[in-house]
Each structure stands twice: as structure tokens, then as C-alpha cells.
Amino acid sequence: xxxxxxxxxxxxxxxxxxxxxxxxxxxxxxxxxxxxxxxxxxxxxxxxxxxxxxxxxxxxxxxxxxxxxxxxxxxxxxxxxxxxxxxxxxxxxxxxxxxxxxxxxxxxxxxxxxxxxxxxxxxxxxxxxxxxxxxxxxxxxxxxxxxxxxxxxxxxxxxxxxxxxxxxxxxxxxxxxxxxxxxxxxxxxxxxxxxxxxxxxxxxxxxxxxxxxxxxxxxxxxxxxxxxxxxxxxxxxxxxxxxxxxxxxxxxxxxxxxxxxxxxxxxxxxxxxxxxxxxxxxxxxxxxxxxxxxxxxxxxxxxxxxxxx
Amino acid sequence: xxxxxxxxxxxxxxxxxxxxxxxxxxxxxxxxxxxxxxxxxxxxxxxxxxxxxxxxxxxxxxxxxxxxxxxxxxxxxxxxxxxxxxxxxxxxxxxxxxxxxxxxxxxxxxxxxxxxxxxxxxxxxxxxxxxxxxxxxxxxxxxxxxxxxxxxxxxxxxxxxxxxxxxxxxxxxxxxxxxxxxxxxxxxxxxxxxxxxxxxxxxxxxxxxxxxxxxxxxxxxxxxxxxxxxxxxxxxxxxxxxxxxxxxxxxxxxxxxxxxxxxxxxxxxxxxxxxxx
Numbered sequence: 001x002x003x004x005x006x007x008x009x010x011x012x013x014x015x016x017x018x019x020x021x022x023x024x025x026x027x028x029x030x031x032x033x034x035x036x037x038x039x040x041x042x043x044x045x046x047x048x049x050x051x052x053x054x055x056x057x058x059x060x061x062x063x064x065x066x067x068x069x070x071x072x073x074x075x076x077x078x079x080x081x082x083x084x085x086x087x088x089x090x091x092x093x094x095x096x097x098x099x100x101x102x103x104x105x106x107x108x109x110x111x112x113x114x115x116x117x118x119x120x121x122x123x124x125x126x127x128x129x130x131x132x133x134x135x136x137x138x139x140x141x142x143x144x145x146x147x148x149x150x151x152x153x154x155x156x157x158x159x160x161x162x163x164x165x166x167x168x169x170x171x172x173x174x175x176x177x178x179x180x181x182x183x184x185x186x187x188x189x190x191x192x193x194x195x196x197x198x199x200x201x202x203x204x205x206x207x208x209x210x211x212x213x214x215x216x217x218x219x220x221x222x223x224x225x226x227x228x229x230x231x232x233x234x235x236x237x238x239x240x241x242x243x244x245x246x247x248x249x250x251x252x253x254x255x256x257x258x259x260x261x262x263x264x265x266x267x268x269x270x271x272x273x274x275x276x277x278x279x280x281x282x283x284x285x286x287x288x289x290x291x292x293x294x295x296x297x298x299x300x301x302x303x304x305x306x307x308x309x
Numbered sequence: 310x311x312x313x314x315x316x317x318x319x320x321x322x323x324x325x326x327x328x329x330x331x332x333x334x335x336x337x338x339x340x341x342x343x344x345x346x347x348x349x350x351x352x353x354x355x356x357x358x359x360x361x362x363x364x365x366x367x368x369x370x371x372x373x374x375x376x377x378x379x380x381x382x383x384x385x386x387x388x389x390x391x392x393x394x395x396x397x398x399x400x401x402x403x404x405x406x407x408x409x410x411x412x413x414x415x416x417x418x419x420x421x422x423x424x425x426x427x428x429x430x431x432x433x434x435x436x437x438x439x440x441x442x443x444x445x446x447x448x449x450x451x452x453x454x455x456x457x458x459x460x461x462x463x464x465x466x467x468x469x470x471x472x473x474x475x476x477x478x479x480x481x482x483x484x485x486x487x488x489x490x491x492x493x494x495x496x497x498x499x500x501x502x503x504x505x506x507x508x509x510x511x512x513x514x515x516x517x518x519x520x521x522x523x524x525x526x527x528x529x530x531x532x533x534x535x536x537x538x539x540x541x542x543x544x545x546x547x548x549x550x551x552x553x554x555x556x557x558x559x560x561x562x563x564x565x566x567x568x569x570x571x572x573x574x575x576x577x578x579x580x581x582x583x584x585x586x
Contacts, residue, residue: 060585091406095325107314
């Protein structure tokens with residue numbers, strides 16, 4: 001079931017009231033996000049990622065098109081009742097303590113006082129901020145603010161959580177903790193939309209990703225499907241003789257990595273099987289055959305470069 | 310629940326900026342010093358010096374003392390301080406990183422503006438209640454004259470004047486997103502613009518040019534009338550309010566200022582609902 005649906009969503013920003021200059025931040029974007037998935041939204045700066053999140057949360061209005069959360073039109077503010085949000089560079093009221101911030105936003109989400117007390121204890125402890133709960137947030141570091149922001153986004157037990165650069169300013173140990181929290185939330189059935197520049201992190205936690213560029217959806221799919229290189233195989237074998245290596249290079253155009261490891265690009269499965277027949281005929285033991293995988297970063301750069309061409 | 314959360318947030322913000330506490334402290338000290346220096350005893354105090362005059366009215370004298378404490382110069386200072394206190398409420402709410410979290414909550418934009426307005430008015434109501442109650446209790450206890458109308462009318466009308474001015478502060482805060490700019494515009498509106506316009510009757514005797522007078526009239530009715538409302542409150546406290554010319558004529562400044570306030574709030578809600586953040 002799709003928890004978020006957009007249909008031909010377009011947003012045009014005009015640079016001034018009396019100016020004709022305009023920027024198309026989103027261009028007829030149609031996107032579905034399935035429930036109980038961790039969805040990564042990728043794209044270079046100005047791709048329209050934050051615009052999309054802000055439209056879905058009713059912070060900005062679309063120029064045209066339709067968007068729904070939980071089957072409710074986003075213009076209905078009740079559609080945000082089961083939603084959590086951590087914006088990039090958030091600024092909570094500095095005169096509040098960490099605990100007061102959670103109470104303030106929790107009450108705005110319609111939570112009762114007793115429930116709030118319980119949940120704020122639970123989430124402050126989860127993000128390792130328990131001992132700073134009574135400290136004014138103007139004394140918090142960037143990483144502490146980010147942890148508090150994450151607790152705020154999870155507080156009302158949302159079914160859908162939007163996170164814009166969730167690990168921004170957090171140290172490597174903190175990043176790992178945040179990743180674990182997100183994976184844990186997902187295992188509890190929450191749907192999470194992560195907007196991040198840290199592709200290695202997205203690759204670690206996301207099931208599905210979408211790449212936006214100049215407001216257009218240029219690629220969408222599971223991380224597994226998108227990172228696999230079709231018809232390219234990594235073959236691990238027992239030690240290969242000089243003559244076999246030469247044959248692999250000349251006849252099969254293989255890319256030799258070592259004496260027992262090479263990459264083969266085949267145009268079909270039949271070609272791959274012919275190569276296996278040849279190796280077996282030469283009494284070579286095949287230890288493993290796997291499809292070659294790109295990193296998400298490689299995929300991202302390829303896609304954006306192709307778009308630029 | 311949501312309204313109460315927004316109201317509590319605004320009250321916390323007001324308290325955190327320490328202006329509210331400074332206003333309380335400053336006025337408490339000033340009022341206490343003045344009242345400590347004035348001897349209101351009818352036998353030994355200032356009134357005894359005036360009792361030679363057969364028409365001297367002790368009760369009226371005490372009322373005028375109370376009125377002096379909230380007369381034009383204190384009125385100007387009190388309202389300006391209150392305006393300073395609330396002028397940052399909207400620009401700070403609109404700060405990048407703050408407004409996004411607020412709007413992502415299941416709260417309508419209309420209710421955010423209404424609760425910001427009402428919470429500001431509630432804060433100022435209690436601030437005024439404290440100040441006026443302080444004057445009233447001390448003067449009344451010292452003199453034995455308990456004039457309840459002073460408490461009633463001054464708190465009610467001054468809160469009303471503040472509410473009218475605050476509605477304009479909300480709109481300018483939304484438009485400019487700047488505390489300083491919003492404050493300058495509204496202090497200019499309060500003093501000197503509306504203060505000068507309150508002298509419209511006197512101006513009419515000097516200005517003979519009809520189109521100019523028409524423009525002055527137009528601006529006068531368009532803008533709020535804090536000084537005229539203050540004058541109505543004073544005459545109601547004194548008991549000298551005649552209400553000649555019928556209800557609408559007598560209360561015209563209150564009614565037209567109320568229309569101004571509603572228009573400002575309507576425009577604020579409209580603008581806030583239309584805008585991308």
C-alpha cells in the first residue's frame with residue numbers, strides 16, 4: 001500500500017512579485033512511497049528534494065498537481081497527524097529546555113500530558129539526551145540539537161517520518177546510533193523518508209531510492225536493483241595459468257583483477273555459460289560468480305552526469 | 310489543547326525575553342515610589358491643603374490621582390513597552406528552521422495566527438491587571454476611596470487598545486519578517502500618526518482646505534484611534550462621559566478601531582495561509 005502518492009506535482013518559484021523570472025523546482029513529479037519502507041530521496045543541490053518534502057508537509061503549496069498522505073489530500077492539515085518531521089537546520093525556540101521542546105511540539109501534535117511524559121522520557125533516553133533534558137537548548141551543540149530533533153520527530157508515534165539530513169553535524173558514533181534507530185523504527189512498521197547527501201549512509205539503510213535532478217524524477221527503484229550492473233559478473237576461481245589468462249583477455253575480453261579473480265561482461269547468459277564451459281574444460285575450479293554492483297554514489301554520479309549531457 | 314500549547318509557548322517566549330519582567334519591575338518601583346511620596350490623608354496630606362476650597366471633592370481628587378498614573382505620558386510608555394515586548398513574536402516564529410516544524414504539525418495556519426493574537430492579548434491583559442491593580446489597591450487603601458470603575462475601565466480599554474495595535478503588529482510582522490521594521494512602523498502608527506489624528510477637531514478649525522480635510526478625515530477613520538479610546542476610558546472613569554450624539558457617535562473610536570483590528574487579523578490570516586515557507 002502506498003502511504004505517499006504524488007501525481008504530476010509541479011512547483012514554480014517566482015523570484016519576485018513583479019518579476020518574470022521563475023524556477024521550476026518540481027516538474028510533473030509522480031512518485032509513490034510504499035508503507036513500511038525506508039525511502040531515500042537523492043539529488044544534487046536544487047534538485048527539488050526539500051521542496052517535495054515541504055509540499056507533502058503543507059509548508060509550501062504546489063503550483064499544480066496532486067499529493068496525498070495516508071490517502072488524505074495534503075491541503076488537509078489532519079493528514080499530518082501521523083507524521084513526524086526533522087527539517088534540515090532546524091531552529092527550536094532557544095529559551096526552552098530539551099524537555100520543554102518535546103512537550104511543546106508533542107502538544108501541537110495532539111498528545112496528552114501523561115503520554116507526553118512517558119514518550120519524552122523514552123525518546124530522550126533513546127537518543128542519549130536524558131541528562132541534558134533540563135538544559136536550555138541554546139547551550140546544545142549541533143549534534144545534540146540533531147538528536148533532540150530526531151526525538152521530536154518520533155515523539156507522536158508517527159507512521160511516516162520525514163528526515164532531512166538526519167545525521168548532519170553528528171559524529172560517526174552518533175551517526176551509527178541514528179542509523180540503528182531508523183532501522184529499528186522501520187522494523188516496527190514505520191515508513192521513513194530520508195533526504196540526505198551522505199549516499200553511503202542511504203545505501204546502508206534504504207530499501208528504495210529516488211533520484212531527482214532539476215525537479216524531475218530521473219531514477220527510482222530498490223537499492224538492490226539500481227546498484228546491480230546488468231551482464232557484468234565477478235568470477236572467482238582457482239589459480240589461472242598464464243595461457244588461460246591470455247585467452248580470457250583476448251577471446252573473452254575479461255578484466256583481470258588477480259590470478260584467481262576477473263570481471264566478465266557478457267551480452268547474454270549463454271555467453272556466460274560458454275565461458276564457464278571453457279573454464280571447466282580447463283579443469284579450473286569456480287569458487288563464486290556474482291553480479292557486479294556499483295555503489296549508490298557511482299550510480300548517482302553516472303545518472304547526474306548523463307542528465308547533464 | 311493545541312491553542313493552549315501555542316499560548317503557553319508564547320507566554321514562555323515573553324517571559325524568556327525578560328521584557329515582561331522588566332516592565333513589571335520598573336512600573337512596580339515607579340508606582341510604589343510615587344505613591345509613597347504622595348500623602349493622600351484627608352487631614353494631614355495634600356487634600357487638607359485644598360479643603361479651603363468649598364467645591365473641593367475628595368473622591369474626585371483621588372480619582373484624578375489614579376488617572377494621572379495612567380494618563381498620556383505613562384500611556385505612551387506602557388503601550389510602547391508592550392509593543393516592544395510582542396513585536397518579535399511573529400518574526401521569531403517565521404525564522405527558518407522554526408516555521409517548518411510548526412507547520413508540519415496538524416495545526417491550521419488560521420489557528421496559529423488566532424492563538425498568537427489571543428496569547429499576546431492575554432499576556433498584556435494580566436500585565437495591565439497587575440499594574441492597574443497595584444495603583445488601585447494602594448491609592449484606595451491610602452485614601453479609603455474604592456473607585457471600582459478605575460480598575461474596570463482602565464484594564465478593559467487599555468487591553469482593547471493594545472489588541473488593536475497588536476493586530477497591526479501581527480500583519481507587519483508577517484509582511485516584513487523583521488522585528489525592528491515591524492516595531493518602527495507600529496510605533497510610528499501609534500505615535501505620532503494616530504496621536505496627531507486624534508486632534509482632528511482642532512485641525513479642522515485651522516485647515517480650511519476641504520480636500521486636505523477630507524484626506525485627514527479618511528485616514529482618521531481608516532486607522533485605529535488609541536488616543537481617542539484612552540480619552541473615552543478616562544471620561545468613563547471620571548464619570549464625565551456623556552455619550553452625546555448616540556451610541557455609534559459616542560463610541561465611534563472604539564467601533565472603528567475594532568473594525569481595523571478585525572481587518573488586520575483577516576489580512577494576516579489570509580496572507581499567512583497563502584504564503585510558502
